[in-house]
Amino acid sequence: MRIGSLIRAGLILIIIFGTILTVCTLNGDDGYRVKKSPFFYLYHPSALLHPFGGGDEHEYIVTPGHLPLEEGDVVDDSGADKQITFWELPLWIQLSVISGAVFSTVTLLKCLPLLLGKILARGTNPKMQEIASYIAENPGCMESEIAHDLDLKRGTLRYHLSRLSSDNRIQKFKKGKLKRLFHITYSKTEEQKVLHLHKKNENRKRIIEIITERPGITGKELANLLKIDKSTVHWHIKELHKDDLIDFKKNGRYKMYYPHVSILSDDVD
Structure with a gap:
């Protein structure tokens, strides 16, 4: 698809280039000799319809204005003889411009749906x-x-x-x-996201719920309620405390666990 688009773009550039291209050859000190390039006729065969050939008799010399005039030179600086409309131009010029415009427009219209499709398809894969x-x-x-x-x-x-x-x-x-x-629609604070991630683990979610419902519970009591090893409870408690989700107080040999204010204030469900 990308190669095809590049080829079409290249053809358009060639058409434009062929339309405006002229060959300028240096002609000594006289100035520049200007004539239509063969490329012009290659890409715009309609130009062959004009009644004159492309010989040297139809060439003209363009000289810099600062050069001194030679004997017999005539300078006409009175401006254009008259203004003409596009439809008064020679037929080959009209056909060249119209055919180029039609070709470019058709090519653009043909490529436009592809370009729009790519733009509209972005993000909707x-x-x-x-x-x-x-x-x-x-x-x-x-x-x-x-x-x-x-x-x-x-x-x-x-x-x-x-x-x-x-x-x-x-x-x-x-x-x-x-x-x-x-x-992007999950509009929660960082603390709420952290709590949500902890609750993705079923055991940790139950520990949070139990501590919230029964503040001051010990690790041994948690292990008995959850029917899991006390060391596993201790590991979950450690992770929750590290993220400031629970607090504890020592009572002799035991630790009593309490929900942090963030658990009580954040509604993640």
């Missing part, structure tokens, strides 16, 4: 739209999840994500070493 919809339905997803669920190669996925990002349709959020993706 079906696969790209599918990726954007997936991100909207799964806020905080990762590249690996999208590639697996939509059966996409990583290179193809990253190309579409780059296009979506440049079009401001998605936003990237870095959490630790991982990049999470949110749709």
Whole structure:
């Protein structure tokens, strides 16, 4: 498609070039000898319709104005004899201009739908739209999840994500070493996004819910309620505390856990 467009553009340039091209050859000190180029007739055969040939008798000399006049030279600086309209020009000139204009217009009209199609198609690629919809339905997803669920190669996925990002349709959020993706319509604060990402883990989500419902609960009680190992609970608690989502107070040998104000104030669901 791109090569075809370049060829058409080249043909238009050739037509324009052939229309205006003239051959100027230096003629000693007299000035410049001007005549129509053979290219003119090649690209505008209608010019052959005019009643005169292209011989030397129809050439003329253009000399710089600062050169001294020679004996017998006549200078006419009275201006044009008269003004004529386009339709009073010789037939070959009219046909050349009209045929060039028609050809250029037809070519432009033929290429215009292709150009408009490319512009309108930008950002509406079906696969790209599918990726954007997936991100909207799964806020905080990762590249690996999208590639697996939509059966996409990583290179193809990253190309579409780059296009979506440049079009401001998605936003990237870095959490630790991982990049999470949110749709542009997901208008939450950074703290709310962090909380949402923690809640994507089912055990961590339950820990947040239990601590919110039963502030002051201990790690041992959490492990018993969730029926998971105490060390696993401790790991989840550590990650939540690192992001300022929960607080704790020591009570002898035990730690009592409380929800941080961010959990109580942020509504992410």
